[in-house]
Amino acid sequence: MEIELLARDAINGEDRAFLEFIQACKIDLYKTALAFLRNEGDALEAVQEVTYRAYKGIRSLKEPSFAKTWLIRIMINYCNDVLDKRKRIILDEAFIHTEGRHEPHDGLEIRDAMEGLDARSREILAMKYFQDLKISEIAAALNHPEGTIKTWLNRALRSLRDKLDEKGGGFRA
Template identity: 40%
Template sequence: MQERQWAADACKGDEIAFHELINSQKRKLYGIAYSYLRNEADALEVLQETVCRAWMKCGKLKDPDTFIPWLYRILMNCCVDELRRRRRVDVISQEPQQGTIEMVDVNKLDIERVLNRMKPKYRHALMLKYYQDMTVPEIARILEKPEGTIKTWIHQGLKQLRGQIEQGGGWDHE
């Protein structure tokens, strides 16, 4: 597979291979960042930070086969860092940014609100599974956990999601 070769070359310092590898993953990376941050500018900024961190540390990666899960893990950590930074900043206004009008499904907002209140391990597993259509083995590689653990996290996360919605945490809009 060409990605494996790019990863091997990138880990040896080949900038072109690194660029090709990042380019092959950019849509999926952006999708994950946007699903966490819900803001295009922040998602792009986090992507840039992810690429910088990956380039600076890819020489230390021992197994090129783990490059892509490792890259997703860096991205998720950058997203979590950004969310923490947001929480520290006092929010002056909840209104949309000037000039931005976005139609939003109210039910989707409820699910996202419940997801944001979940433990990170459940939220990560559910977002990768249902927002990014990843398989359990892919999620296990990214989160560096056994597949059984990922299945449990998905099950527990869905259970929490259902519980929150039944308690009025969502879908009160009929």
């Protein structure tokens, strides 16, 4: 796979390979950030920050075949940090009325419901459904057995369904 070769070269210190690796993954990074942060500007900022963090830490990556999963994991962790910080900020009424004017309108109920889930559930759902990772890839990225990942995914889907039912979303997984 081309990404794996680029990652291997990037680990060995080749900057051009790192740039090509990021270029190959940037759409997936952006989609992940947008799914979590629900704002185009924040998603673009997240891609920039994750690119920087990945550049600083690329040499710590031991297995090039997990490079894309590693990169997505950095993005998910960054997004969870941003969301945690947002929860701590007290929003004034003017900000609340201006918030959300530039958000995409498809899947808003699912995104709202996902925001109400715990970090692990959001992470697993994003890896499985936004990044189309296999259970085995998620298990390797999170360093847990596949059975545990299946259990966590099942619980996350159940929680998501419950949240959507509360809002009248009618979601069926």
